[in-house]
Amino acid sequence: MHPADGDPAKKLPRSALMHAAAGEVLPGGTSRSVHQGQPHPIYAASGRGCVVTDVDGNRYVDFYNNATSLIHGHAHPPTVSAITVQARRGTAFALPVESQIALARLLRDRIGGVDQVRFVNSGSEAVLLALQVARAVTGRPAIAKFEGLYHGSAEAAEVSLDPDPDAWGSPSAPASVAYTRGTPAGLLENVVVLPFNDIEATEAGLRANAGRLAAVLLDVMPMRLGFIAADRDWVAAVRRLTRELGILLVADEVVTFRLEAGGGQAVHGYSADLTILGKIIGGGLPVGAVAGPRDIMHAFDDSGGRALVPNAGTFNANPLTMAAGLAAMRAYGPAEISRINQLGGTLRARLDAGLAELHAAAHVTGAGSLFGIHMTDRRYRDYRSYWRAHVADGDARRRQRMLHDDLRQRGFLLTTAGVGALSTAMSEGEVDAFVAAVMETVQRMGGMGSPAAHGSAPGTSAV
Numbered sequence: 292m293h294p295a296d297g298d299p300a301k302k303l304p305r306s307a308l309m310h311a312a313a314g315e316v317l318p319g320g321t322s323r324s325v326h327q328g329q330p331h332p333i334y335a336a337s338g339r340g341c342v343v344t345d346v347d348g349n350r351y352v353d354f355y356n357n358a359t360s361l362i363h364g365h366a367h368p369p370t371v372s373a374i375t376v377q378a379r380r381g382t383a384f385a386l387p388v389e390s391q392i393a394l395a396r397l398l399r400d401r402i403g404g405v406d407q408v409r410f411v412n413s414g415s416e417a418v419l420l421a422l423q424v425a426r427a428v429t430g431r432p433a434i435a436k437f438e439g440l441y442h443g444s445a446e447a448a449e450v451s452l453d454p455d456p457d458a459w460g461s462p463s464a465p466a467s468v469a470y471t472r473g474t475p476a477g478l479l480e481n482v483v484v485l486p487f488n489d490i491e492a493t494e495a496g497l498r499a500n501a502g503r504l505a506a507v508l509l510d511v512m513p514m515r516l517g518f519i520a521a522d523r524d525w526v527a528a529v530r531r532l533t534r535e536l537g538i539l540l541v542a543d544e545v546v547t548f549r550l551e552a553g554g555g556q557a558v559h560g561y562s563a564d565l566t567i568l569g570k571i572i573g574g575g576l577p578v579g580a581v582a583g584p585r586d587i588m589h590a591f592d593d594s595g596g597r598a599l600v601p602n603a604g605t606f607n608a609n610p611l612t613m614a615a616g617l618a619a620m621r622a623y624g625p626a627e628i629s630r631i632n633q634l635g636g637t638l639r640a641r642l643d644a645g646l647a648e649l650h651a652a653a654h655v656t657g658a659g660s661l662f663g664i665h666m667t668d669r670r671y672r673d674y675r676s677y678w679r680a681h682v683a684d685g686d687a688r689r690r691q692r693m694l695h696d697d698l699r700q701r702g703f704l705l706t707t708a709g710v711g712a713l714s715t716a717m718s719e720g721e722v723d724a725f726v727a728a729v730m731e732t733v734q735r736m737g738g739m740g741s742p743a744a745h746g747s748a749p750g751t752s753a754v
């Protein structure tokens with residue numbers, strides 16, 4: 292029998308038991324709002340390199356990489372030994388440790404315009420702090436973000452993360468839509484939402500709110516929009532306008548830092564006022580960081596008295612994270628970056644060619660070591676066109692879900708939205724096997740090139 296045939300639950304009896312037990316003590320049976328596919332999440336037992344083994348003994352090639360955060364895959368030997376050495380010396384002190392200096396230096400040397408770094412424990416926390424710093428430095432209350440982009444769980448950053456057409460307002464001046472019920476009106480008033488990749492509307496929104504905007508949050512390859520690319524001209528316009536209007540440009544490089552030694556800023560040739568880091572810089576342990584020039588990072592400096600933004604964090608610059616991050620980042624230099632970027636290029640090109648050969652209603656996005664497979668041939672360039680292509684189209688939604696579940700059955704992990712990331716533990720063999728599995732999956736789905744793929748969900752005509 293083919294691995295993708297049969298009842299998936301039969302392969303996962305122990306995971307099923309654990310999921311049932313988890314439901315008793317964890318809301319929804321999980322500690323994390325990440326869709327894990329049907330019929331329930333699989334429980335990991337171990338990981339090595341690019342392979343994860345679940346508690347039922349099934350093996351998967353991991354293109355999920357903990358939401359792009361594992362640049363070297365699992366149990367990367369130099370990172371494991373750095374963690375082990377540090378764990379024997381102690382895991383947390385109220386005293387600083389030297390490795391934070393080395394990791395901060397490494398990051399400073401890679402990112403243009405960065406003099407200093409503040410380490411925290413998650414990307415969400417780093418976003419929260421960067422916005423606080425921007426407000427403190429400029430004395431302005433509001434921030435701007437682009438519609439549909441994810442920047443972690445800070446309340447302001449979640450505004451208009453997934454608005455529906457009945458709430459999202461005008462395309463050129465989107466409404467600020469609460470992500471969770473009970474979000475204070477005052478918070479919404481202080482978040483200006485702008486359309487991604489739209490120079491004219493971005494300029495109008497920034498100019499109209501210039502006097503009250505402290506910061507603009509930018510991500511040049513948003514995972515929530517399936518790794519579509521920001522237009523170069525639009526990024527340049529955002530940089531030019533924020534500089535002209537005295538608004539701090541905050542680059543969220545939590546995911547894009549893997550794209551080049553200097554992250555998405557190096558790809559687009561610009562320099563932000565503040566850079567937010569996370570994921571890969573922690574070598575697989577929880578991490579976040581705010582980085583920037585001395586005159587802005589000064590906001591954290593309490594050496595001469597109370598800082599503008601005091602920030603005590605029990606686990607900031609945790610010794611284990613610093614050791615792991617340093618080992619992982621030292622092993623991710625220009626040669627490795629270039630190797631996995633090329634491998635990512637190969638993967639996208641082979642997927643493109645294979646899907647074209649099958650006349651599949653599907654397309655591929657991404658850059659460097661990031662990719663997205665979209666079970667629709669509607670191209671998109673912002674949140675609303677993404678929504679029309681994916682959310683409003685019931686057939687595309689169903690096929691997207693099938694892609695994920697079928698690939699999991701065949702032994703490949705990626706997100707339910709079809710996005711994934713390579714790790715340095717991969718080579719052409721994994722790429723070949725993955726592309727072959729995607730093609731078999733797409734063939735099994737049938738309906739390739741079918742106009743049905745463009746059928747609309749109720750209500751789409753109003754969009």
Ligand SMILES: Cc1ncc(COP(=O)(O)O)c(C=O)c1O
Nearest residue numbers: 413414415441442443545546569
């Ligand atoms: C672009 C971006 N910013 C911020 C975050 C939040 O990071 P964390 O999950 O470490 O809080 C994420 C997480 O996926 C992200 O993708």
